[in-house]
Amino acid sequence: MSSPRVRWLLFTALLGFALLLLLQPGAPALIPPLPPQQTAVALETAEPALVTVYSEGIAGRPRDINPLLSDFNDADQDLTALIFSGLTTTEGDGSSKPALAESWEISPDGLNYTFYLRQGAKWHDGALFTSRDVSATISLLQATGFPAPPALSDFWKRVVISTPGDYTVTFTLNEPYAPFLSYTSLGILPARVVEQTPPTSWPSQAFASHPIGTGPFRVKQMDQANGTVVLEPFADFYGPKPKISRLELHFYPTEYAALAAYQSCNVLGVAHIPTDKLADARRMDSLQLFATTSSGFNAVYLNLRNPIFQQKEVRQALMLALDRQRIVDRALDGQGIVAHSPIPPNSWAYNRYVKKYAQDIDAAKQIMAQAGWKESD
Secondary structure, three states: OOOOEEEHHHHHHOHHHOOEEEOOOOOOOOOOOOOOOOOOOOOOOOOOOOEOOEEEEEEOOOOOOOOOOOOOOHHHHHHHHHHOOOOEEEOOOOOEEEOOEEEEEEOOOOOEEEEEEOOOOEOOOOOEOOHHHHHHHHHHHHOOOOOOOHHHHHHHOOOEEEEEEOOEEEEEOOOOOOOHHHHOOOOOOOHHHHHHOOHHHOOOHHHHHOOOOOOOEEEEEEEOOOOEEEEEEOOOOOOOOOOEOOEEEEEEOOHHHHHHHHHOOOOOEEOOOOHHHHHHHHOOOOOOOOOOOOOOEEOOOOOOOOHHHHOHHHHHHHHHHOOHHHHHHHHOOOOEEEOOOOOOOOOOOOOOOOOOOOOOHHHHHHHHHHOOOEEEO
8 A cells, every 4th residue: 555645845835724813903912112212102101191182093983882782893892992881891811800890709500690880980971870770781782673783682682680789780691601701891881871762773873972981981072074082081980090181083984094194193193004004104203003912813724524634643744834923924914923722812711821833844744754644845
């Protein structure tokens, strides 16, 4: 019986096999920082200095400043994150931290989550936040006819909410669900607005033009015609006070238009640099780049119906033969990090001790040889 043969060129050509964690709209922490020069953004220290005004250019237009309806519009997401609060907030490592809830308890069977709410938290109009607001928000998501993203509403329809007191909320699940806490970062709406607006009447233009939240900023001015929203710090915010006295968000049709506005000194910063403009941005003395990672990843999966890929050793050798960091550097201009798991490192479920595979051509050859393959030209 003849031994299987394969050209090693095949392995180096299969670049798509790399599992790459990509920065989606943002950029990963691989952008080399520029030397300290004039910067458009104040760096936060232990006691950040107050910035009088900060203006930023953002691609897109706000459509509905409502945390229940903002999933598919980046501009709405940017605004709702500043204006609204959830029971919890998600940290950079994916863990949940207190926000409108000061603490919580999970039953031993993982079915009941009891949240103890922050007393004294206020809405932007001065009204007190209570469990009634939480109940009204979740009930709206569960209501027939409310146009929430199906994945969001379908999830909450399987959850039962009860409010034993003004500052206690209990969620009961039909089965244990480990990521549940991450869902509680959803922004809460004021009950009095929800109760006065039928589920089928959302999106509400009245609320979208005058959103009321409990977040660190509140809307001071909204100019839909010119695509500008001005925010100011909420003096009664329950958490750390913002260090910006006036935040101006200017919305442009494209990322290129937002960058052009920065270059024309119409804004002090931009939310995102287009990948093909990153090299130009690095050469701008006045611009300092900041980076973050996203939760998305791109991968190419092998067709296991192909007999070649049915061999575990072939798949292992492919992984070891590829220089995945070079793919990130060349194909993505450094805008990604090599993944060692389908779970990104900014997820609560990430295992930092997962086994990592660096490029090792000799090990790949050895695995293939042990599997009966022979190298050929």
